[in-house]
Amino acid sequence: MTRLESFLAFAESHRVAVSCAAAILIVLIAYIDWLAPNTSVGYLYLIPILLSSAGLSPYRIVIMALVCGWLREAADPLQGASGDHSDFVMNPAKWVAGSWPRLIVAASGFATTGFFVGELNRRRRLLAAHLAEREEQMKLRRDAELKVHTLIETSPLAILTLDCAGHVAQANESARQLLGFDSEPLEGEDVTPYLPILIRMLHSHHSGSNIRTNVECRGHRRNGDVFLAHVWLSTYRTSEGPALAAVVWDASENLRDREGAGLDSMMATSRVLIGAISHEIRNLSAAASSAYAALAEPAAASHPEQYQALGSLIRGLEKISSTGLRMASSREAVLADLGTVLDETRILLDPPLRESGIAAAWELSPGLPLVRADHHALLQAFINLARNSLQALEDSPRKEMRIVASLERDLVVVRFYDSGPGVAHPEELFQPFQPGAQSAGLGLYITRAILRSYGGALRYEAAETGGCFAVELWPADSAVEG
Numbered sequence: 001m002t003r004l005e006s007f008l009a010f011a012e013s014h015r016v017a018v019s020c021a022a023a024i025l026i027v028l029i030a031y032i033d034w035l036a037p038n039t040s041v042g043y044l045y046l047i048p049i050l051l052s053s054a055g056l057s058p059y060r061i062v063i064m065a066l067v068c069g070w071l072r073e074a075a076d077p078l079q080g081a082s083g084d085h086s087d088f089v090m091n092p093a094k095w096v097a098g099s100w101p102r103l104i105v106a107a108s109g110f111a112t113t114g115f116f117v118g119e120l121n122r123r124r125r126l127l128a129a130h131l132a133e134r135e136e137q138m139k140l141r142r143d144a145e146l147k148v149h150t151l152i153e154t155s156p157l158a159i160l161t162l163d164c165a166g167h168v169a170q171a172n173e174s175a176r177q178l179l180g181f182d183s184e185p186l187e188g189e190d191v192t193p194y195l196p197i198l199i200r201m202l203h204s205h206h207s208g209s210n211i212r213t214n215v216e217c218r219g220h221r222r223n224g225d226v227f228l229a230h231v232w233l234s235t236y237r238t239s240e241g242p243a244l245a246a247v248v249w250d251a252s253e254n255l256r257d258r259e260g261a262g263l264d265s266m267m268a269t270s271r272v273l274i275g276a277i278s279h280e281i282r283n284l285s286a287a288a289s290s291a292y293a294a295l296a297e298p299a300a301a302s303h304p305e306q307y308q309a310l311g312s313l314i315r316g317l318e319k320i321s322s323t324g325l326r327m328a329s330s331r332e333a334v335l336a337d338l339g340t341v342l343d344e345t346r347i348l349l350d351p352p353l354r355e356s357g358i359a360a361a362w363e364l365s366p367g368l369p370l371v372r373a374d375h376h377a378l379l380q381a382f383i384n385l386a387r388n389s390l391q392a393l394e395d396s397p398r399k400e401m402r403i404v405a406s407l408e409r410d411l412v413v414v415r416f417y418d419s420g421p422g423v424a425h426p427e428e429l430f431q432p433f434q435p436g437a438q439s440a441g442l443g444l445y446i447t448r449a450i451l452r453s454y455g456g457a458l459r460y461e462a463a464e465t466g467g468c469f470a471v472e473l474w475p476a477d478s479a480v481e482g
Helices: 003-012 013-034 042-055 058-074 100-156 171-178 198-204 252-295 297-300 304-329 340-357 375-392 444-454
Strands: 157-162 168-171 212-220 225-239 239-252 359-364 400-408 411-418 458-462 467-473
Touching: 003 013, 003 100, 003 359, 003 400, 013 042, 013 058, 042 058, 042 100, 058 100, 157 171, 157 225, 168 171, 198 212, 198 225, 198 239, 225 252, 340 359, 340 375, 340 400, 340 411, 375 400, 375 411, 375 444, 444 458, 444 467
Parallel strands: 359 400
Antiparallel strands: 157 168, 157 239, 212 225, 225 239, 400 411, 411 467, 458 467
16 A cells, blocks of 8 residues: 555544644644745645645535635735735635635636545545455455365365366376376376277267266276276367366276176075075975885885886985075075165156056155065066066056055055056966066065065965056064064
8 A cells, every 4th residue: 555545544534633623734834924924835735725625525625625725815905905914814805806816717627626635535446345355355366265175175076177188188186096196296288098998988078069978987997997887077168169077986996886786686685596496396396205105015016117217306306496495595584674665666666657648646654664675676577567567567458556654563565556557366466477478477476485485475365457566575573483
């Protein structure tokens, strides 16, 4: 701040003191003018006007200018009579001709000086306010930049930007670790060897068509390791050309978990299927064994080789069925959140239900307990039952489905109602390879086998209109029977 700005600020903030000082100066100048009538000191009135105008309003400046102009004209030597120059002529009526024009000129000059100082001070205030606002905006910008920088640097996701040449312009710590630049800067590196998809996206940028998308691709670290990358990216324009910003997540662990869960689910389903088939084989073996034991000794004596072959076949079937049942039972006890499974079922079924024009109602009792079942297997069982209802409603004039879940006695029961034509022969529903069934006719058979493997059950219930499948599950705090 210059000395002039400091003085203007002081005059504005100390108006009373400065005004008093200006009044004293006016009186002093008038006294000097009275003592030296032959010397023109009227220009000195500019000093109090310069001092006080920074803190005065425009009409006060006009009043001060008129007072100073009046005193100057009253002390003018031309006002004296016949050479007597020692008196003030205070009465304007006694002034000589031409006094009023001189008064107007002097007062105008004083007022103009005051207005100039006032305008100068107003500009100073505006400049000070502008500088203060600019400083505040710069402070806010620095704070925002610091927050964004902190957010980016502490983010567990890799964040980086590319210039128009495909070189890394900025990168956070996670990006450096992801690409293997732990101790070296990543800025300035060509991103092509590490994430080539970013270069293709950058080069596909066209003016006015910025890209905002997410992709899944293969990435490479500096040491040659490969990882699965989920990338959220967007392109934008700069003065030098197109640029790109990307957020990268290493999804390798997620992929391993997903594939592991899929493998576990497949193995669990396979064990269920093996157990179900082994159960059927055991029934056949039991029947064959009974028939084998009932054969008379003469039949064995007449055909000993065929008799021994039949016995070996029966014993082999019994061994296969026993092994299959042991494999099916070798699983760990698992629990599933029935409410979550039903929510996921609803998410998966809502789109096909809407497309088929089926009105669905979900009636779920609050506080459904955990049940003894595998989450993914139970979800698959529910989807199979819902698809069975969808098939039944394809040609139905009234398309309605209702899913009801409630706690009944010691069991949790989930019912799938539909307004279809119903089932003519319910006793044949759960037999595999039904003639006329879609696919291999194993849907309901496998669904019941899955539920039975966890101690549950699946049955068909007669309804007044349509059909109903009831799923019975054991709560987590109950012992599994059967």
